[in-house]
Amino acid sequence: MNWVQWHEEYGIPGSSLARRLTVVQDHIRTALQSFVTPRLISMCAGDGRDILPLLPAGANALLVELDPSLAQRAQGHTNVVIRNEDAGAIDAYLSFGRADIVLACGVFGNVSAADVRRTIESLPMLLSPGGQVIWTRAGDESAFVRDCFAESGFDEVAFTAPADAKFRVGTHRMSAAPTPPIPGTRLFRFLDQSSV
Numbered sequence: 001m002n003w004v005q006w007h008e009e010y011g012i013p014g015s016s017l018a019r020r021l022t023v024v025q026d027h028i029r030t031a032l033q034s035f036v037t038p039r040l041i042s043m044c045a046g047d048g049r050d051i052l053p054l055l056p057a058g059a060n061a062l063l064v065e066l067d068p069s070l071a072q073r074a075q076g077h078t079n080v081v082i083r084n085e086d087a088g089a090i091d092a093y094l095s096f097g098r099a100d101i102v103l104a105c106g107v108f109g110n111v112s113a114a115d116v117r118r119t120i121e122s123l124p125m126l127l128s129p130g131g132q133v134i135w136t137r138a139g140d141e142s143a144f145v146r147d148c149f150a151e152s153g154f155d156e157v158a159f160t161a162p163a164d165a166k167f168r169v170g171t172h173r174m175s176a177a178p179t180p181p182i183p184g185t186r187l188f189r190f191l192d193q194s195s196v
């Protein structure tokens, strides 16, 4: 997959990805209202166009993105760390510390069902108490993602499913307690990167 090319759809007004961005940003704005100086993680952040324009003063963010040119595009923001690393390895996040908001946008459609479940079950290692996760998944497969969150100690805060589009966007809040991070934990592998 050429992920730089994938991002080009964002530039097409009215495209599914452009519409998805609007919805994701609505979910982010709402989540940000729950935290005074939020700490955010974006897994597989792409060029960060969803979160970077919305960061309030005092926020800290970690963006993890494997493609070097996309990671490069995300550079240049105060209090934002960009790691050009494998976001499927929990070690990529550990020095940043816990986050109030984790973005997993464009991730769950690219990994196995087992990895979707494993990632969601592992999120309490990354989140602060009451932390929120904003995620995307296309179509009916979003039901599985919602089930995984429900079975892993999360409450659904919002779910957007436009009738005329395939994308789905959810926000879930962790009601379970955070768990101690276990270095070396594997969250996911992208299906097109068996070697990563």
Ligand SMILES: C[S@@+](CC[C@H](N)C(=O)[O-])C[C@H]1O[C@@H](n2cnc3c(N)ncnc32)[C@H](O)[C@@H]1O
Pocket (backbone or CB within 6 Å): 003, 006, 043, 044, 045, 046, 047, 050, 064, 065, 066, 067, 070, 085, 086, 087, 088, 104, 105, 106, 107, 189, 190, 193, 196
């Ligand atoms: C579907 S795009 C989503 C990008 C962004 N989150 C968005 O919604 O616009 C998937 C992104 O994951 C990145 N990616 C793929 N495998 C990765 C990995 N193992 N670690 C970090 N990023 C990865 C790709 O380079 C690409 O930017």
